Amino acid sequence: xxxxxEKIKQAKVEYKSDVKPTWxxxxxxxxxxxxxxxxxxxxxxxTHKLSIVSxxxxxxxxxxxxxxxxxHTVHGRALPVAxxxxxxxxxLEVFVVGGDGDGFAIGGGHIPHVARRNPDMVYIILDNAIxxxxxxxxxxxxxxxxxxxxxxxxxxxxxxxxxxxxxxxGASFVARGFSSNTKQLTQLIVxxxxxxxxxxxxxxxxxxxxxxxxxxxxxxxxxxxxxxDHDPTNKLKAxxxxxxxxxxxxxxxxxxxxxxxxxxxxxxxxxFDGNIDENMKKERLEKLFEQFA
Amino acid sequence: MSVNGKLNDVVVRIGGExxxxxxxxxxxxxxxxxRSNYRVFTFRTFPAEIKGGLAMYQFRVSPYDIYxxxxxxxxxxxxxxxxxxxxxxxxxxxxxxxxxxAECKPPESFTKKKYEVPLKELAMSAGTHLxxxxxxxxxxxxxxxxxxxxxxYQIVEKFKRKGEKILEQNLTAFRSGMEYAQKYLDELQKFRxxxxxxxxxxxxxxxxxxxGFGAIAAGCKVAVGYPIxxxxxxxxxLARYLPRFGGKVIQNExxxxxxxxxxGASYAGAKVITPTSGPGLALMTExxxxxxxxxxxxxxxxxxxxxxxxxMPSKTEQTDLYHVVFGGPGEAPRIVVAPANVSDCFYQTVxxxxxxxxxxxxxxxLSDQVLAYQTEAIPKPDINSLQIVNRLEPxxxxxxxxxxYKITETGLAPIAIPGHPGFEYIAPGLExxxxxxxxxxxKVHTEMxxxxxxxxxxxxxxxxxxxxxxxxxxxxxxxIVSWGSTFGAIREAIxxxxxxxxxxxxxxxxxxxxxxxxxxxxxxxxxxxxxVVEQNYHGQFANILxxxxxxxxxxxxxxxxxxxxxxxxxxxxxxxxx
Numbered sequence: 001x002x003x004x005x006e007k008i009k010q011a012k013v014e015y016k017s018d019v020k021p022t023w024x025x026x027x028x029x030x031x032x033x034x035x036x037x038x039x040x041x042x043x044x045x046x047t048h049k050l051s052i053v054s055x056x057x058x059x060x061x062x063x064x065x066x067x068x069x070x071x072h073t074v075h076g077r078a079l080p081v082a083x084x085x086x087x088x089x090x091x092l093e094v095f096v097v098g099g100d101g102d103g104f105a106i107g108g109g110h111i112p113h114v115a116r117r118n119p120d121m122v123y124i125i126l127d128n129a130i131x132x133x134x135x136x137x138x139x140x141x142x143x144x145x146x147x148x149x150x151x152x153x154x155x156x157x158x159x160x161x162x163x164x165x166x167x168x169x170g171a172s173f174v175a176r177g178f179s180s181n182t183k184q185l186t187q188l189i190v191x192x193x194x195x196x197x198x199x200x201x202x203x204x205x206x207x208x209x210x211x212x213x214x215x216x217x218x219x220x221x222x223x224x225x226x227x228x229d230h231d232p233t234n235k236l237k238a239x240x241x242x243x244x245x246x247x248x249x250x251x252x253x254x255x256x257x258x259x260x261x262x263x264x265x266x267x268x269x270x271x272f273d274g275n276i277d278e279n280m281k282k283e284r285l286e287k288l289f290e291q292f293a
Numbered sequence: 294m295s296v297n298g299k300l301n302d303v304v305v306r307i308g309g310e311x312x313x314x315x316x317x318x319x320x321x322x323x324x325x326x327x328r329s330n331y332r333v334f335t336f337r338t339f340p341a342e343i344k345g346g347l348a349m350y351q352f353r354v355s356p357y358d359i360y361x362x363x364x365x366x367x368x369x370x371x372x373x374x375x376x377x378x379x380x381x382x383x384x385x386x387x388x389x390x391x392x393x394x395a396e397c398k399p400p401e402s403f404t405k406k407k408y409e410v411p412l413k414e415l416a417m418s419a420g421t422h423l424x425x426x427x428x429x430x431x432x433x434x435x436x437x438x439x440x441x442x443x444x445x446y447q448i449v450e451k452f453k454r455k456g457e458k459i460l461e462q463n464l465t466a467f468r469s470g471m472e473y474a475q476k477y478l479d480e481l482q483k484f485r486x487x488x489x490x491x492x493x494x495x496x497x498x499x500x501x502x503x504x505g506f507g508a509i510a511a512g513c514k515v516a517v518g519y520p521i522x523x524x525x526x527x528x529x530x531l532a533r534y535l536p537r538f539g540g541k542v543i544q545n546e547x548x549x550x551x552x553x554x555x556x557g558a559s560y561a562g563a564k565v566i567t568p569t570s571g572p573g574l575a576l577m578t579e580x581x582x583x584x585x586x587x588x589x590x591x592x593x594x595x596x597x598x599x600x601x602x603x604x605m606p607s608k609t610e611q612t613d614l615y616h617v618v619f620g621g622p623g624e625a626p627r628i629v630v631a632p633a634n635v636s637d638c639f640y641q642t643v644x645x646x647x648x649x650x651x652x653x654x655x656x657x658x659l660s661d662q663v664l665a666y667q668t669e670a671i672p673k674p675d676i677n678s679l680q681i682v683n684r685l686e687p688x689x690x691x692x693x694x695x696x697x698y699k700i701t702e703t704g705l706a707p708i709a710i711p712g713h714p715g716f717e718y719i720a721p722g723l724e725x726x727x728x729x730x731x732x733x734x735x736k737v738h739t740e741m742x743x744x745x746x747x748x749x750x751x752x753x754x755x756x757x758x759x760x761x762x763x764x765x766x767x768x769x770x771x772x773i774v775s776w777g778s779t780f781g782a783i784r785e786a787i788x789x790x791x792x793x794x795x796x797x798x799x800x801x802x803x804x805x806x807x808x809x810x811x812x813x814x815x816x817x818x819x820x821x822x823x824x825v826v827e828q829n830y831h832g833q834f835a836n837i838l839x840x841x842x843x844x845x846x847x848x849x850x851x852x853x854x855x856x857x858x859x860x861x862x863x864x865x866x867x868x869x870x871x
Contacts, residue, residue: 019730048714053557056722063719064731069711070719071560073553074583080550084557084565085711087541088515092561092711113546265541274539281538282676285510288534289673292496293328 011041019064024132028179028205028216029059032126035182036095037066039189043093051092053082055107057099058133059126059205076107079114079123083261086119090262093193094121101131104140104160115169115198117261122192123171123200125162126179128207129214136210146213162202163242167235167254173199174238174254178223179206180216184250197258204248219248226251300483302355303437304363307429308380309372311346314426317451319350321430325443326354327497327670330489335668336362347375354437356489360634360781362667364858368436368484370429371397372412381405389481391432393425408477415469420458424466431470435478438485441471494673500638500664500778503671504594505530507642508566509538510676512683513592515558515565517543517551519573522606523662524596527568548573552580552593559589560720562710564646568594571613572603574657578621581655585625585745587720588698588708590649590656590684592642597661599854608854609662611777611828617657618806618837624742626749628652629806631659633780635669641803647682652748653708659805661828663856664778689713696727700740704747749807756809762802763816769796771869772820774846776805776834779826779857786862795870805834814842822869824849826862 015037023029040050050068054060056075063070069092073081082096103111103125114123130148131137138148141159148155166174173195177185185203192199204223206216224247230237238254269275276284305322309315319335327333334353353363365385371377373396381390384405392399393412410432416424427448434444448467452460478485498506504527508516516535518528532542545551548569555565569577574595584591597613599605617629628648632641642658649656687695687707692715699706709716719729724741726732764787775783780801787797800816802808817823817838825835825846832848839846849865851857 046714047717048712050717051561051711064721067717069560069709069717071557071587072719072721072723073556073587074579074722077549077553077580080545080553081557081560083543083550084515084517084554084559085561086557087543087554088558088561088563088565089711109546110550113550265543268536269539269541272537274536276539281512284537285506285676288506288509288537289496292498292502293494293673 007041008038011037015040015047015066017065017067021065022061023058024209026208027058028128028207029062029126031179031182032059032124032185032203032205033062033065035177035185036124036189038182038186039193042186042190043193045093045193049091049093050095051082051085052095052097053078053085054097055102056133057102057131058128059097059099060102062097076102076105077110078102079107079110082121083114083117083119086121087262087265090120090266094119096121096123098125099132100125100127100129100141100162101139104162104165108140111165112169115166115171115200118170118172118197118258119261120196121198122189123198124189125200125202126205127162127202128205128211129159130207130211132207132210143213161242163253164239166200166202167238167242171200172197172256172258173252175199175201175252176248176250177201177203178219178248178250179203180220181223181250184225188252191252195255197260222246222248224249226253299485299487300367301357301487302353302359302363303367303484303486304351304353304365305368305370305433305437306349306351306366306380306383307370307372308347308349308376309426310375311348313348313372314423315348315372316350318426318430319352321444321447321451322433322437322439323352323668323670324497325434325447326437326439327495328443329440330492330495331356331439331486331670332359332489333497333670334359334362347379349376349380354486356487358490360784361859364860368433370410370433372425372429373397410470410473415473416466419466419469420462424463427463427466428470428473431467432474434467435471435474436481436484495670496673497668497670498635498639499526499666499668500632500635500660501526501596501666502530503635503638504568504642504658504660505534506674507639508592508646509535509540510639510674510679511643511646512564512681513566513646514540514563515543515555516540516567517545517554517558517565518568519545519548519551521548521570521573523598523665524568524570524573524594526665527594527596531566548576549580552577552584552591555591556580556584556587556589559584559591560587560711564590564592564650566592566594568596570596570598570606571600571616574613574616578616581627582621582623582625583722584655585627586722588653588745589720590653592645592649592656592658594642594658594660596665597659599662599852605854607662609778609828609856610852610854611659611661611779612830612833612852613659614805614829614833614837615831617659626745627654627806628656628749628752628804629659630656630803631777631805632664633777633801633803635664635667636671637803638664639671639674643679643681644803647680648752650682650684652752653684653705654748659777661778684708686710687716689716692716697729698725698727698741698744700727700744703751704744705751753807753809756804756807757812759809762800764799764801766791766796766798769798770821771795771797771866772800772817772823773797773826773862773866774800774817774823774834774838775826776802779828782857782859783826783862785859786866789859789863790866790870793867795866797866810841813838817842817844822847824865824869826857828852828857
């Protein structure tokens with residue numbers, strides 16, 4: 001036990017930045033940060049090979065709290081920014097971290113395209129089913145019964161189902177975790193990172209300040225680990241688990257191996273023997289000019 | 294430019310039914326003229342703008358440097374009646390009509406000179422009516438005095454893979470066209486081009502292609518875009534050729550993500566470009582300010598089209614200037630570069646990359662629809678003389694307290710490239726301290742805004758001492774100020790006015806933001822009359838200049854969707870000179 005604690009301590013020293021989290025006391029995001037740092041320690045990713053990209057929201061402050069070559073960008077655009085990081089330098093371990101509003105509302109248009117491209121990166125969605133940074137507005141995963149500052153008479157839209165969307169869009173690794181189950185979440189992050197492709201983890205991370213419905217207790221009562229006999233290559237079965245109304249399944253729903261986006265782009269470059277020096281570049285440019293002469 | 298009775302500057306339009314080979318005839322003539330060192334300038338309209346099946350190709354050719362597509366036609370080659378009906382009105386007073394008597398009967402009322410060229414008949418005797426366009430090519434080759442072997446070379450290149458018979462038929466048709474022209478040559482002497490001036494090697498590019506070449510030459514490694522008229526050809530060009538130079542090209546789901554991916558790739562160390570037009574630029578605006586805040590180099594090409602909203606996508610305008618200079622949440626420094634012609638599209642794109650790398654901010658290249666599609670025979674760029682700038686990186690051996698956003702005299706601090714231990718930093722959109730950590734204190738925000746804008750001041754200071762953009766005519770009382778693709782038409786108008794004894798100076802800055810304020814003020818205030826020529830309603834540049842120069846601009850604006858002719862500008866000069 002003390003060996004485990006020692007490792008966790010070491011990971012904290014290595015990966016925690018000197019910026020203190022801005023989250024409310026009791027926020028689920030602390031649990032996600034702890035699991036993330038443990039996973040990094042387990043994976044032994046050096047901080048100079050680490051790139052965490054986020055948009056805007058409470059959870060999007062995440063990259064400030066971990067050492068790495070990180071980007072804290074604009075609302076909803078973390079995925080395409082991360083895509084650029086990965087394409088330009090495939091050696092980097094790229095993580096995208098953000099909330100349900102950032103990912104499924106303003107940034108919802110990017111998930112299908114990044115999922116089908118399948119870049120080798122991990123997307124951690126910290127889902128609290130509320131807008132916390134702007135103090136309590138309805139989110140795409142808020143339940144219909146929720147009253148919020150912008151829906152004082154109840155939410156107008158049913159929540160969307162993040163796992164089903166990710167499966168349908170073609171994410172090659174889909175998992176769900178719970179911020180209070182650090183041990184399981186750490187392993188999910190480790191598995192997602194090892195997966196070659198776009199790995200998405202929805203983490204239920206309750207907001208103790210603004211969400212009085214999806215509370216820790218509410219989640220704890222419903223959370224169930226995916227049965228060990230589930231075949232994660234069976235997409236239909238994965239959909240079935242994701243559709244459950246009464247249970248919140250956690251674990252790996254689905255995984256498949258597919259070529260990565262950056263790998264395909266690199267292949268096109270190799271086909272033309274494109275990684276060339278300055279002299280060769282000039283020679284090729286002259287040749288190309290000839291084609292237009 | 295009439296010397297010894299020769300025009301030496303001929304505008305030719307070929308018109309006919311789509312599928313009759315009007316375009317290939319024009320292209321063969323363009324390329325063979327360019328390969329013989331003539332200057333060529335082409336213009337073609339989008340098919341969507343042409344009624345029925347009418348196709349049109351126009352080129353202007355001269356032994357001397359030319360700067361625009363020209364005003365009136367000197368030669369119209371009409372394959373059929375429709376071509377005559379639609380285009381004969383564009384003929385100059387002394388212009389001539391060549392027409393196929395089998396397909397076209399000019400009415401009695403047509404009084405300009407006309408010559409029969411039996412295109413169909415000669416093509417049939419060569420073996421196929423399909424070779425009509427080659428008869429026309431041969432005829433025009435002879436009239437213009439383009440070396441026949443250059444045209445024949447083009448024909449061989451074009452037809453050799455279609456089999457010997459077809460090649461032979463087309464060559465025969467070409468030669469019969471040349472031969473037929475002999476009987477008119479004495480009368481048509483004035484169209485015969487003189488010896489070309491200078492023998493520098495030329496290549497034929499459109500503005501969009503030249504931007505693509507510029508990106509490659511500058512060392513661009515990632516290009517991302519979303520299809521939009523009239524900018525798509527830039528992305529298409531790069532998609533085809535950039536991989537040969539180690540670059541990756543992506544078509545993203547929208548313009549927001551296109552710039553987002555560029556920003557990410559730039560952070561990871563790559564030189565990046567995203568081509569777009571006004572509506573796409575609007576979507577990118579938030580991220581432009583992020584790149585400015587996080588101090589990341591990105592090049593954005595805005596091929597302007599006529600707006601507002603969807604506007605007229607295939608028409609031209611210069612209406613995004615306010616947007617690119619001021620647009621976005623908050624005040625975010627950025628550099629704006631506007632190329633003046635096709636050659637400039639290449640050099641200003643290279644410069645845009647260099648500026649982005651040096652000043653660590655977004656650089657927007659302002660092109661437009663006309664410049665995008667116009668092709669010119671430009672001197673082949675000398676890549677060995679190009680200066681390529683790469684971003685300043687920290688000394689990775691010295692790990693002591695790296696501050697990515699260190700406040701310095703120039704506003705510039707080294708950028709670490711990911712992968713180097715000990716230099717990890719966050720690229721923030723939030724206001725931040727020198728390390729990049731969030732900080733909202735009035736002092737930090739004030740100091741950081743100053744730091745970021747100081748980079749523009751550093752550049753503006755350099756521009757104070759550059760004079761390339763200023764054509765100063767001694768004792769001129771009139772100054773024309775302009776930017777972008779209007780350059781050629783203005784220079785020709787100025788040359789024409791000069792022949793009438795009216796002296797006009799011209800200030801045509803390529804960098805529109807920042808501006809060297811002292812220099813601009815000095816230039817503007819040395820003239821009695823300042824005409825500002827722009828293709829927009831407001832007179833956007835004229836107004837920007839008024840923020841720091843006290844002057845009364847005479848605005849010459851055109852916002853109909855088509856470019857200024859030199860005649861319009863000349864007329865304005867005459868009016869102002871009175």
